[in-house]
Amino acid sequence: MALTRREFLMRTGSVGGYGAAFLLMQSLGLLPLKSSAASVVAGTADTGKGVSVVVLGGGIAGLVAAYELRKLGYSCSVLEARERPGGRNWSVRSGTGIALNGYGTQTCRFDEGNYQNVGPARLPSIHGTILGYCRELGVELEVEVNSSRSSFLQNDRVAGGKAFVQRQVINDTRGHVAELLAKCTAQGALDQTLAPGDRERILDFLRLYGPLDSAGAYTGSGRAGYAEVPGAGDQAGVLSQPVDLHTLLDAKFWAGILFEETFDMQATMFQPKGGMDRIPYAFASKLGAVVQYNSPVKEIRKTAKGVRVSYVQGGAEKTVEADYCFCALPLTILRTTPNDFSPPYRKVIGECTYAGAYKVAWESRRFWEQDFNLYGGLSFLAQGCTPVWYPSAKLFSPRGVVVAGYSNEVGTPFEGLTLEQKFAESRASIERLHPARGRELEKPVYVGWSNVPHNLGSWLQSYSAGRGRGEGPDPGYETLIQPDGPVYFIGDHCSHIVAWQEGAAVSAHRAIRQLNDRVRAA
């Protein structure tokens, strides 16, 4: 249940380009945030006049594509298998039916107003395209608290399973590192490495960075918290004893403490008020009858003119013909959809693998706020369901929805558990962090994306057999990002921002630019 290596690398942003995101502004070039995403697609309202595009899949990529194509004059329709827009952007709330292959149908029974985003649940402020759409479509945003210094880190094998507070682990870790480096520096171990004069400057810096005492030792700090808090009168406060380095090395809390530094996990982050699905519903409201719901695709064929797509609607098989196709279906679904794709495309569609992330969410009294002073943020455990993710919605209200477990379950023991066993594991994680509160959890929902019809996976894990994402140019990926005749593949899997709505949106923009160039050239 611990993070896989891939997940860890993805989350810490140490794989260049992947699991990373769209940076609109940084020290070397201050690019303005595009307030309307439309401007990224060159062209005018008649560029697409007389040209038809059928868009397969009404998730973010498909919705963005249809929305922008129509601005350029293209004639568009979107085929969506489900009765709702959004794809993986799915918020469950009171009355939502959750049908999973192998798990029957759960019905969410949260209190009115409570919800859980079981797909994407964060909008980094660096994801300017999707934020631009929120602005353009009037989707109201609020801060998503992605890091709280009061959250926990826990490992059954260390200190009897005690939950450590993040402020202490982060600050004690830095304190020990500063002390050790100061010791080496003072002993001259870096004299060959450092520029002249930098030895004293580094020692000065480490005294603040630790902070270290006048003897160069890290002996705790207000940053790490207090054993007795400062107060009024003679209540001066007593610092916490630092957690020793040996214990920290045992506990290996590193992924948890570095999580907030991941490029696309850094403050400031947002979420739509009322649920992430406010975004697809805002697109859907603009697109109206362009999106045909309950219309699963059955066949994709190339024709002399372009494409012919068969789908089922109201029990009847129907077909649509178009000049071009923007295909946003998951590759897991395309794999079993009869098609005329060229061999290289069929190869990547056949060979690729998908992660199967799951979430378990519970409703309860906000004990994390009321008893533990925790408002938003995530706690990380070394075993069992992890992380525990506290809600940023409706802070201070009586009851809320907390996630206990959000990981890839494929290939882990969790995958094989029954629903009841999964809930028991999830409840146990809460109990490890918040003793005696596990029993307060109610109304659980489990969504494992491997088992969600029309998805069969959460996000792309590898394109080509035997290769991980991010190991240099990948022939499968290189194939997907070029059109197969009249068919353009879109979706976050056609971007370097996999598993984010931003990736889906920019992949649609890129395909439109490619199509526009082609239409103009013709």
Next chain:
Amino acid sequence: MALTRREFLMRTGSVGGYGAAFLLMQSLGLLPLKSSAASVVAGTADTGKGVSVVVLGGGIAGLVAAYELRKLGYSCSVLEARERPGGRNWSVRSGTGIALNGYGTQTCRFDEGNYQNVGPARLPSIHGTILGYCRELGVELEVEVNSSRSSFLQNDRVAGGKAFVQRQVINDTRGHVAELLAKCTAQGALDQTLAPGDRERILDFLRLYGPLDSAGAYTGSGRAGYAEVPGAGDQAGVLSQPVDLHTLLDAKFWAGILFEETFDMQATMFQPKGGMDRIPYAFASKLGAVVQYNSPVKEIRKTAKGVRVSYVQGGAEKTVEADYCFCALPLTILRTTPNDFSPPYRKVIGECTYAGAYKVAWESRRFWEQDFNLYGGLSFLAQGCTPVWYPSAKLFSPRGVVVAGYSNEVGTPFEGLTLEQKFAESRASIERLHPARGRELEKPVYVGWSNVPHNLGSWLQSYSAGRGRGEGPDPGYETLIQPDGPVYFIGDHCSHIVAWQEGAAVSAHRAIRQLNDRVRAA
């Protein structure tokens, strides 16, 4: 204009007990958050029956005192010099007159709905007492974004004054530290220091912490950001070149990058929706006619029965007699208020010094959001007005209020500038971080607390001549926290949480407990 040493120490929390705060929950003892602050004061509704208390000053300490004393049956009145409650908790908005000694009166002209908290502007989630009052009084809170990885650090003397992005400085700094320590460790410099087996474990840890490449070098990381951002198709992204250690040592951005780790600056933080003054107005609404406004205190006398306080109201001198006095006036004001205090009290009142923090705030287009992707958080400069503090209120709206300069001006060149010169300095700070945006700033307001009538200072700096705060037990402080006969001193200066509303509230609670014990014993 740089941080003084005292401010730096206070902000980094490295002075035990001071500039720190109230921790309700931490790893060693999970104390429940008190949902009603009332429970911290023992007693029943008739404990104070027949006992009168006059409260001097209607800031947070005075308001909390009166609110809680009345719950316990005491007869209470509050004398407040101004026409409003709150003291330093002051939000200026359209129409607010800002009369400052030596600066005439400014009138705030912000757009309707915009405001600036010119006194306290943050509520750390660890400040459970004041948060408890927000809950009890129905003050609606929203997240105050106290740290954004997209904010800036700037030093005129480094790299031609270029503004560095926080994500890069924080993550490159840690990267260099990890590389240097890994080098020392690999060379055996720590073999005498480390426990057996820890050498390899530290190297493993540093590879993630940096992160370091397989050769042990820090060569950049997605955490620090991108020179070319990852996107769709073949846009794989190019990491930023790390800022070299030598430049970082020149720039000394340490106070800025450690700011967010200060105990009482750590996420999650809050602010009342609509202005911090929602808190005192909520108390005032409960207290009604108990608070007498426009009633500056002129004299405080001990009597055989208790105290007699003279004040002016409607042009007439009045007096009030009471059994006890809770005195929340700033010591700067008490200094010139005729009184009967005992010599040790007169000594600390005479000798203490106050900081004179100021804020300059401007209204403008939200260029920090629209052009720089910055939502909340603070940027720090090595010179001029600093920090620049971006609003958390009404994110994404067209116009907002930004602070450019929030420091102690006493003893700095800024203190002697005219209003126009101060605004020019402040505008220059914005220009350093956000070139060409300085000209967009409008409607400036300056509030320097040394010049605010009825305050003459922002917060207590030292109690006794020649001593700083936090240098061990201070005779001045020890005096103040005990009653002088019938007079109890309250306010944040009677706590170890100086300059925070939490300190004011807990000082009032403590004085009530002391008074209760005395009344019961009598």
